[in-house]
Amino acid sequence: GAGVSQSPRYKVAKRGQDVALRCDPISGHVSLFWYQQALGQGPEFLTYFQNEAQLDKSGLPSDRFFAERPEGSVSTLKIQRTQQEDSAVYLCASSPGLAGVNTDTQYFGPGTRLTVL
Amino acid sequence: DQQVKQNSPSLSVQEGRISILNCDYTNSMFDYFLWYKKYPAEGPTFLISISSIKDKNEDGRFTVFLNKSAKHLSLHIVPSQPGDSAVYFCAASAGAGSYQLTFGKGTKLSVIP
Numbered sequence: 199g200a201g202v203s204q205s206p207r208y209k210v211a212k213r214g215q216d217v218a219l220r221c222d223p224i225s226g227h228v229s230l231f232w233y234q235q236a237l238g239q240g241p242e243f244l245t246y247f248q249n250e251a252q253l254d255k256s257g258l259p260s261d262r263f264f265a266e267r268p269e270g271s272v273s274t275l276k277i278q279r280t281q282q283e284d285s286a287v288y289l290c291a292s293s294p295g296l297a298g299v300n301t302d303t304q305y306f307g308p309g310t311r312l313t314v315l
Numbered sequence: 316d317q318q319v320k321q322n323s324p325s326l327s328v329q330e331g332r333i334s335i336l337n338c339d340y341t342n343s344m345f346d347y348f349l350w351y352k353k354y355p356a357e358g359p360t361f362l363i364s365i366s367s368i369k370d371k372n373e374d375g376r377f378t379v380f381l382n383k384s385a386k387h388l389s390l391h392i393v394p395s396q397p398g399d400s401a402v403y404f405c406a407a408s409a410g411a412g413s414y415q416l417t418f419g420k421g422t423k424l425s426v427i428p
Contacts, residue, residue: 231414
């Protein structure tokens, strides 16, 4: 079956522009996660959804970052007034179960590489 | 401060030999550990995991060892194959009910034919 897909795969934005990154999780997966991976670093947790509810947004670096999953499937990560430090790969992951099952494997998409000029 | 550390950015191994990738952690609350493998232009793929109640978990050519007292884990790949060439990330989570993964910076493994 299809895995997690993300679009666009690459995005170049001028500083100050708004961007929207899309994630299509594996069908039926309840949990959805966003991570940010800066160059040479490991992924860092941004936010977590259980169905349409955003249960944890503790990793969002500023109020310029906003995520939504209105129908409990597709999710969008929006970054307003992009800055150069926002340049990174943004990874989406999904897992079949509810939050709190730390043995539940997270399946990652290929990521969106954002470059802010 | 980095709670999960992979101190070797890269590792080269001959095909057929053993690859050993190391990971150290500082947060004593971590109780579940995972290894992910990442090819270029792809997302990380789950490889193997271990709970803190165990000290070893094996899956085919991959074995993960956990030393809780030393806050150290390692991934052994035997025998190494060229297709194993990838970046390997160590990740950890803390406590029942935790879904947040904390990742290390990764180690790039090159298996030389």
